[in-house]
Amino acid sequence: MVIADSPLDKDAAGSVAQSDVAYSQLVARIRLVLTVSAVLVAVLDHPGPERANVAALLVLSVYAVLCAAVYLVPRCQPRWTRGKLRHRLDVAVSAAVLAAVGPADIFPLVFLFFAIVVASLRYGLAEGVRVTIATVLLYYVAALVALPELSPARLALHAAVLLAFGRVIAQLGEMHILAARRQALLREMNQVANPRFGIDRSMTAALERVRAFFMADSCLMLLDERDSGGHALRTVRARGPAVAPADPIDPALARAMLPGPPGQVLLYTRPWCRWSALGGCALGHGGELPAWTRHDPVRLRQLAELLGATAFISAPVSFGRGKGRIYVAARTRHLGRGDALFLVRIAEQGLRAIDRIDLLDRIASDAAGLERKKIALDLHDTAIQSYIGLQLGLVALCRKAAPSNPLADDLDKLVTMAADVIAQLRDEASRACGAAPAGDAMFDAALRRQAAQALATYGVEIRIDAGASVALGDRLGAEVLQIVREGISNVCRHTDATKATVALRCSGAMLHIDIINPHGASAPPAFQPRSLSERASALGGAASVRQDGVNGTIVTVEIPL
Incomplete structure (x- = not known):
């Protein structure tokens, strides 16, 4: 495993580690034990004839009290116990330990290594190396001040050993x-597939997680369609x-x-x-060897130029x-x-889950297609007929009514509305028999068509405000279209409004x-749209x-993506 080749988001990884209460409590307990031990050694077992440094002992005592408060009352933690400040403060306190117990004692070194371990386990290589360099410099500057008779070459050798250990x-x-980030990614890959939103959105979300994990510029998947x-x-x-x-x-591409x-x-x-191979590599793994x-x-250099990248990794996938x-x-x-x-x-574990979802989705789609055809036939035989x-009865009634009849205009309007409803039902029946419309352009066109129908039928002007970031795909777009249609219908049928706005945005x-x-001057009584609530609940x-x-x-209406 080549760790140095992979950069990590240390702050993100550290925030995950900080959420582990048991781990934080263990670190706080170790810090308290070390600090109290250093105070006891400085007071009871101080080396040399001189007395312990009173100022350093006071700093250690105050720090021990703070460590005890953090350990005993974890909910009331001061700012220094969160983030990178705590192990950096441990480095600073190690100077007080050195002044209190002397450079010959082991406690200053224990404090230094404790700060390095905490920084490395929480924030990784870069922060661990920074803390290592700071602790070694601080320790040996203090040693030179306290023990000027020590040989600089010997101190340099000790510093090199400590730097290597750090x-x-x-x-x-x-x-x-x-390892923790990799396990988390595989776990998230198994959760990202949602058959309700379609294979395109699920696969895009999975590839975006892969791209973000490797901190890359792009992630691509090429498949041959059988x-x-x-x-x-x-x-x-x-x-x-x-x-x-x-x-x-293109096949050549x-x-x-x-x-x-x-x-x-x-x-x-x-x-x-x-003109030199320095810093580059072109390697393959697996297969027969x-x-x-x-x-x-x-060939790999040409492929890298095609991808517009300086470096790339690639693995085979089989769906x-x-x-x-x-x-x-x-x-x-x-x-x-x-x-x-x-x-x-x-490719073997995370993306396979999406492939299984795709297979089940296609099986369910085929079954749903047969059911939609049956519903379309029932709709034609019952509601449309x-x-x-x-409509025929209304037309016959219009012919019987004289032109001077005051109800003639209303009857003509009813005939027109009946014709519009029949056309809408036939459109729904034909769409139920066919496949779902593809593309966001079809979704936008369907929204505009709903707004035009509301204006023609009810005289309500509907303004559609859909941001450029709204890309829903076929499956989720069909669900959202039904929600918008129901919302427009509620405005037209249950309010006196002559205009309304439908705004869609992704946040x-x-x-x-x-x-x-x-709603005019008087607000309507409190209500909850039942149909919209049920549709939104079905989408989570x-x-x-x-x-x-x-x-x-x-x-x-809020829908998680």
Whole structure:
């Protein structure tokens, strides 16, 4: 495992470690034991004929009291017990320990190594090395001041040994954090697949997690589609859309992105300069040889230029729909062998869960398609035929009524409304028989069509405000369209409003749908839209109603993404 090749988000990993109450309590207990022991040694077993440093002993005593308060009352922790400040304060206190018990005692060294261990286990290699350098410098500057007769060469040798030990401890802490992050990623990959939102959104979310884990610029997946015989490429970049569809690509481009042997794990890092191989590598792992071997550097360099990356790792993937490769590409040289081998685990464990979800989703979609056809036939035989009969009766009634009849205009309006309802029912029946509309453009067009229908039928002007960041995909888009349709219907049928606004926006991992309409001078009584609440609850969200400050009612539906 090559730890130094993989950068880590130390603050994010440290925040996870800090949430472990048992671990924090153990660290607080060790700190208290060390501090109290140092105070007792300074008072009862101070080496040398001179007395202990009173100022240093006072600092140690105050620090011991604070450590006891942190350990006994963990809920009331001061600021210095949180974040990186606590182990850096331990480094500063080690100077007081040195002054109180003397440089010949072991307690200053114990304090120094304790600060290094805590920093490394919480924040990894970089913070561990920084604390190591600071502790060694502080200790030996104090030793030179306290014992000027010591040889500088001997002190330098001791400093080198302590720096080496601190570096090893820091790397062990890095390994601990990296293992925890990898386990967390595999756990999240199993939870990210949600069949309700469709394969596109689930796969995009999974690839985005992979890209963010490796701190790369892009993550790509290329698969050969067995059904169509072509190749589809899905690309996820930083701050990209929430849904990245699989786009068909040219066969020549697909062959360039699928270098052989097909079962090998690839690692490529571009050299520092073209005329030297210094700093670069082109390696393959797996296949017939279970070890890292040299791969064709020319082909991998061309692939890196195609990806627009300085370094990349790639692993084979095998799904029910086909086989292919997953790529993690970066413009920096931080990807290593450990990263490439872990990408294999991601492809075998994390992405396979989404593939199983896709298989179950297709089976459910086929069954739902047959059920929709049956519902469409029932809808035609019951509701549509009944409305056609009602329309024919209204037309016959209009013909009987004289032009001067005061109800003639109302009858004509009823005939028109009946015709619109029949057209809408037939449209619903035809869509139930066919596949779901594809693309966000179809979703936007459906929203505009609903607004136009509300204006034509009820005279209510609906303004659609959908941000550019709203990318829902087919499955979730169909659910959101039903929610918006129900909200518009509630405004048209149950209020006197002549205009309303439907606003959709994505904030983090939440979709917000606001349906806003003015209510005049008097606010309506408190209510809860039952249908919208049930639909939102089925998607894992919730619906709420509030009044704004300008005589408006806002119905908000929140759906987790």
